[in-house]
Amino acid sequence: MNKAKEKDLCMDKCRSMCCTGISVPIDRPKNKTDIEELRFYLIHKNIEVYINNRRWYILVNEKCKNLGRNFLCKDYERRPLICRKHTNDECEYWGDYFDIRFGDEKELLAYLDKKKKKAKKKTVRKK
Numbered sequence: 001m002n003k004a005k006e007k008d009l010c011m012d013k014c015r016s017m018c019c020t021g022i023s024v025p026i027d028r029p030k031n032k033t034d035i036e037e038l039r040f041y042l043i044h045k046n047i048e049v050y051i052n053n054r055r056w057y058i059l060v061n062e063k064c065k066n067l068g069r070n071f072l073c074k075d076y077e078r079r080p081l082i083c084r085k086h087t088n089d090e091c092e093y094w095g096d097y098f099d100i101r102f103g104d105e106k107e108l109l110a111y112l113d114k115k116k117k118k119a120k121k122k123t124v125r126k127k
Contacts, residue, residue, distance in 0.1 A: 016071040017092035018083075019064040023050075023057045035112065042105040049108060050101040 026049075029035045041047050046061040068074045073083070090097075102108040 014071065014091075016063075016067055016073075017097075018086050019067045019073065021062065022060045024060075026056045026058050028054075028056050029112075035108075038102075038108055039105040042102060042108060048101060048103050050098040052097060052099050054099075 026038075027034065029038055038049055041058055042049060048059040048061065050057050050059055064073075066073050066075045066079070073079055100111065102111065
């Protein structure tokens with residue numbers, strides 16, 4: 001998509017979903033210690049964990065200080081490089097950005113338990 005169209009989307013249609021949180025990639029949990037770390041994150045306010053394309057992320061739900069009431073950036077021309085590099089192809093405006101999203105530790109533990117049961121069934125079938 002060309003630069004003009006990208007700017008039009010940001011300036012005209014966007015509701016600043018990418019400006020309302022910070023996503024940081026994390027390692028997929030592999031053991032009990034990793035799971036406990038995720039539980040720790042999820043007992044804090046405004047924190048979520050999600051999976052997108054098999055990659056795990058922590059999401060800090062806090063809006064950018066430069067986000068205006070009209071959902072537009074108050075310092076658009078001087079925004080950080082990470083904001084300028086965010087393209088329409090990865091824009092949350094177009095649909096769900098999460099394959100799986102955990103808002104609290106109970107959701108995470110239920111997901112992991114379900115995965116564990118599925119894996120057990122596969123093992124039993126192979127025997």
